[in-house]
Amino acid sequence: MASFHARSNSLPSRQHPISSQIDETLNRLRSSQSASTSSSVGQKLNGLQDLHEYVEMLLQLPQSQQALSHEQQRKSVEQLLDGSLMLLDICSTAKDALLQTKECTQELQSILRRRRGVEGLTSEVRKYLTSRKVVKKTICKALKNLKNMENKHNKDGENGDVISILRQVEAVTVDVLESLLSFISGPEAESKLSRWSKLMHQKRVTSAEDEINNEIANAEATLRSFIKSENTKNVENVQNELQNSEECIQDLEQGIESLYRRLIKARVNVLNIVNC
Template sequence: MACHQRSASAPSSPRSNNSEVEQQLQSLSATISATVDIDTTCDGLKKLEVIYSCIDKMICTPGNQVILCQTQQRNAVEEELGRSLVVLDLCNAMQESFMELKMSVQELLLALRRGEDACDQVKSYIRLMKKAQKQFKKISKKTVSDDKDCRVMMQMAEAREVTISLLESTCGLLSKQIEMPKCSLVSKTFQKTKFVCQEEKLRALESSIGDLQTGVEFLYRRLIHNRVSLLNILSL
């Protein structure tokens, strides 16, 4: 759970930035396609932050600024600004969901300590996950990629798609942490309404949700920074 650390650095030259972005996007896309866990997802969020940092450096190079100021590319910049709002909305929605999920897990832990029936808390967690997944699908439908001629804009579009895929996979991972009637954290006892939850694993889940929340928060800040760089292009 290392989302709190931000030690990765981006290369400085435009050419190395291009290479770094392409390699990182390919690697991250392959990771998302494979079976991932929460730790891998946290690492993916850190990689995305580095990717967007590399892209931001490319946007700010004089050569790319000249290209992006051209009429055709300015239109692409405006379109990407619109789509960047969708990703920001997704990050906001995810952060709100993480807060609600952490509270749900905390309530579940409290119920267990008191020896109370935890069925309602489990159902609450599941309802929150379904709500998050439904909201995610609603927001993510608003973004559609178009063909772009400029390399940096193509990479921005690809990074956006990878970001959406990673956030979507996060919803899927969290939804599987607590299920009814069988799952890794909750198991039925002899009474149908009784569940025995492993406190240690629930605490680990609470910590994981916190790490994911931190990772999305850092990513959100980086996306804001990239958006400012694009807005500066339009003001030239």
């Protein structure tokens, strides 16, 4: 009877097309380079959306539903559901951070277009930078929560059953969200995180090239430079950097919103399975 339970919790064929697609996407996301640019973060978000689309197909398989509804898997399923709530909360944090930064960016752009000198602009720029500090503080807390989830995954084994597959998907989702949050926060996030996690710092060493390719960080750095110089010649450069930042944010917003919807759908599917 014990051997029957062991088989019932596994996919009948590990070579099922959906399982193969999940394996391939997982490996691609794991092996991809550190997401330190808007392009690389966007690619990871797109890959993650594909992964969760395959998970949705996986959950439609009778053998997957049988495994998740089995009483012996109740605790593991509850842990996955708890994890999904955490991921949804982190996604909400990322969405709020992007929205707040975008709104401040748009407001500052509007002010810059209306004014012809630098008089009075310093106070407006400081408001933007203050808002960014609040965003970074919130992101730092979210990164710590993700790190706790990551530590939990390091203790999980991989035995090929549907529960293990879902845990691997969760672990990769955590990694991509870490990259996204670190990108939104900018290079400064790394120095703060190093105080509580040396491993996190080693995983995402930010170079000068990384900073150049981070449109949000570029805009912030340009604004800090503007405050120091208050040179009217810098206004055009500030406007350009803010425009680049806004476009970057809009792209990331689309990606995180799509992921958020897929996470909700996956959670609902699992709840429907276990409650049947």
